[in-house]
Amino acid sequence: MIKVLLAMDDPRVADTVTHVVHTCCPHVTLVARVEGVTEGVRAINEHEPDLVLIDTRLKDGSGFDLVRHFDKPFFKMIFLSSSIDYAVKAIKFNAVDYILKPIDVEELTLAINKAADQIRFEENLQQKALGESFKDLQKTHRLVLKTADQIYVVNIPDIIRIEADSNYSTFFMPDGRKIVVTKAIKEFEESLLKHGFHRIHKSHIFNINKMSYLDKADGGFVVMVDGSRVPVASRKREMLLELFEEIK
Numbered sequence: 001m002i003k004v005l006l007a008m009d010d011p012r013v014a015d016t017v018t019h020v021v022h023t024c025c026p027h028v029t030l031v032a033r034v035e036g037v038t039e040g041v042r043a044i045n046e047h048e049p050d051l052v053l054i055d056t057r058l059k060d061g062s063g064f065d066l067v068r069h070f071d072k073p074f075f076k077m078i079f080l081s082s083s084i085d086y087a088v089k090a091i092k093f094n095a096v097d098y099i100l101k102p103i104d105v106e107e108l109t110l111a112i113n114k115a116a117d118q119i120r121f122e123e124n125l126q127q128k129a130l131g132e133s134f135k136d137l138q139k140t141h142r143l144v145l146k147t148a149d150q151i152y153v154v155n156i157p158d159i160i161r162i163e164a165d166s167n168y169s170t171f172f173m174p175d176g177r178k179i180v181v182t183k184a185i186k187e188f189e190e191s192l193l194k195h196g197f198h199r200i201h202k203s204h205i206f207n208i209n210k211m212s213y214l215d216k217a218d219g220g221f222v223v224m225v226d227g228s229r230v231p232v233a234s235r236k237r238e239m240l241l242e243l244f245e246e247i248k
Contacts, residue, residue, distance in 0.1 A: 001029040002116045003235075005043060007066055008055035008080065009035040016103045017053055017080075024109040027116055037061040041069045048202060048233055049075050051115045056081040056090075067093055071167060072186045074202045076115045078108075127239050130198050130208070141195065145171060145179050152179055156195050160210045160224050162188060164203040172228065174210075200236040214240060 004021055008014045014033055021030050031047040034040045036059035044052065044066075052075050054063035063079055064086075079090040080099045090098045096118065097111035143159070145152040160172045164185035171179040189199050196208045206222055215221040220237035221229040232240065 002027055002051060002119055003031045003047060003049045004028050004051045004053065004112070005031055005040075005047060005049035005075075006033045006053050007035075007040040007058060007063060008033075008053070009057070009059040010055065013055065013080065013101060013103060016105075017108065020103075020105055020108050021112070024105065025112050025116070028112060035059045037066045037069070040066045044070070044075065050119050050235070051076045051078065051096075051112070053078045053080060053112075055079075056083075056086045064089060064093065071184055076119060078111050078115060123235070123239070126198070127242075129193050130239065145181050147179060147181055154179070156192065157207070157209060159197070159207055160226055161207060161228065161230055162197075162205040172224075172226065174226065176226075200230065200232045200240070202233065204230045206230050216241075 006014055006017055008017070018030060018033070021028055028051075031049055032043045034043050038060055040058070054066060054077055056063045056079055058066065067073055067077065077093065077095050078097045078099060079086065079093075079095050080101060080103070081087075082101045084100065087098045096115040099108055099111060141156045143154050143156050145154060154171070154173065158174055160174060162185055163170045163172070167182060167184050169181050169183055169185045169188065171181070173179065185199075185203070185205060189197075189205060192205065197205050198208060199205045200222065206224065210225050212223045212225050212227075214232075215223055215229070216237075219234065220232040220240075222232055222240075223229055
């Protein structure tokens with residue numbers, strides 16, 4: 001199911017959107033409704049939605065203020081507004097769509113379904129890449145990591161996992177070293193994909209070749225060879241289980 005969060009301070013609009021989600025979008029589930037920026041940030045971090053429907057005006061700021069709290073948003077977004085004035089700004093935020101109020105049910109349904117299609121397409125690409133990693137061993141390559149005081153050259157297959165902390169990324173190495181670089185984890189995701197690294201949580205990339213086992217308890221964790229536990233986002237957990245089932 002595609003997880004949706006609503007951020008809007010007008011209860012009538014929120015009720016209309018909730019009705020559309022429940023009745024017109026069978027593959028979508030509503031995980032939370034919030035009215036302001038502060039509680040919106042907290043709810044997004046808690047629920048990790050795939051799609052956020054955001055009013056341009058919220059109780060304690062704007063919908064754009066909410067999105068700015070996330071350096072590189074991991075969710076799709078649809079903006080709702082009483083004015084066309086913010087449409088260009090929404091496009092710059094890579095919004096899937098921009099819906100004018102009063103809400104047209106058919107228009108909103110199409111927008112939500114379009115976002116859901118994009119999410120499923122991207123996840124299918126990730127699943128295909130992850131599946132290939134189960135089949136093929138990758139060639140050895142090296143990666144340059146620059147910290148404040150050192151420049152490291154590491155063998156990519158040696159990296160156990162990478163953990164995000166805002167705009168910092170920590171590389172966990174087999175000798176116990178933790179190499180902290182001032183780059184967001186998103187900047188490493190694409191280049192490491194072909195080496196067997198996959199993002200299974202918004203804050204974690206793991207090396208599938210350094211995986212010890214999948215612990216299905218407590219929502220799901222991948223346990224690495226160094227004993228560390230990497231949380232698995234709910235949708236990624238289902239994907240991993242499916243891939244393991246396919247292995248004969």
